[in-house]
Amino acid sequence: MIREITEQAWSACALRLAVDEAALRAVAEVESSGSGFLPPPSQQPKVRFEGHVFHRLTGGRFDTTAPRLSYARWDRSKYAGSSLGEWQRLEAAVALDRDAALKSASWGAFQLMGFNHAMCGFPDVERFVQAHMAGGDAQLAAFASFVDRAVFLDPLRRHDWASFARAYNGPGYAANQYDRKLAHSYARHHVPGSGTKGTIV
Template sequence: MSLIISDQAWAASARNLGVEVACLQAVASVESAGTGFLPPPSNEPKVLFEGHIFHRLTSGHFDATAPDLSYPHWDKSKYAGSLEGEWARLNAAMALDHDAALESASWGTFQLMGFNYPACGFSTVRDFAEAHRAGADEQLAAFVQFIDRPPFRDALRTKDWAVFAAAYNGPDYAKNQYNIRLATAYSQHCE
């Protein structure tokens, strides 16, 4: 298992999408500082557990008994503040509803939400999670499958960072300057 995306995988993915390698690397830089795994000795993928998604997927069933894991609205204050802490939150949620918890986390280098597993080419969220554990090239492959459609692919081809940001990060992307951060990261990867 490799924790770093291979040069061959970057090149093949960019060629298949018709985009520059630097465009893909820019997304990785913004989403996960370029690496999809916890630091050694762990080899777990980076995750960020989203309790408001868990609430939605479980119809709020755990709101009363696990209010730090299930709540109706996004709340940044619920984040653990560490990579290991996010795994602890995910593990606790998996003990309540395994698949809903996996779907409620963003995963790996590209921080793909688990509920996107069908668009990433997987038949189950468990297969999606296992691919993210298998290695960095597998994380890239899931991302490529996810963005190989409009508007993602087209926005990366033309480097329309605002369109990509809105599609990938949501309509409030400008609050975090997501498009600007992508453009800056792209420029850095072109140097």
């Protein structure tokens, strides 16, 4: 397994989507610091388990017995505070309802939600997860399928970070300065006159 996204995959994705490479790299950097996997020797992809999504997908039936895994509203304090801790939360939720748990986590370099598996080109969440475990290039391919629609591509091509952030992360993006982080990351990766090339540093 090749953990990191290859140069060839970055270039091919930029050409496929007609988006400059630096913009794609900026999204990965802001979402996951540029790597979709936990530090070696782990071969697990990065995840973040969202208990409010688990609550929604399970009808709240675990709210009482597992209150740190299932709750009605997003709550930052429920996060584990580490990538390994998020895997432990996910595994605990999988023991309760595997399908709902996998759909309730965001995955990989681009932190795509499992419940968006169809928009990423997968018939079910199991195959979506398998792809995210397969390597960086597979994670990029899932992202490419997900953003291959005007609501994402138009602002990416214009470098309209606020509009992309709103579409990709929801209306609360400004609270985390998501658009400013994208702009800063893009500026670092963009090499004037280089077209789509950029470099993760």
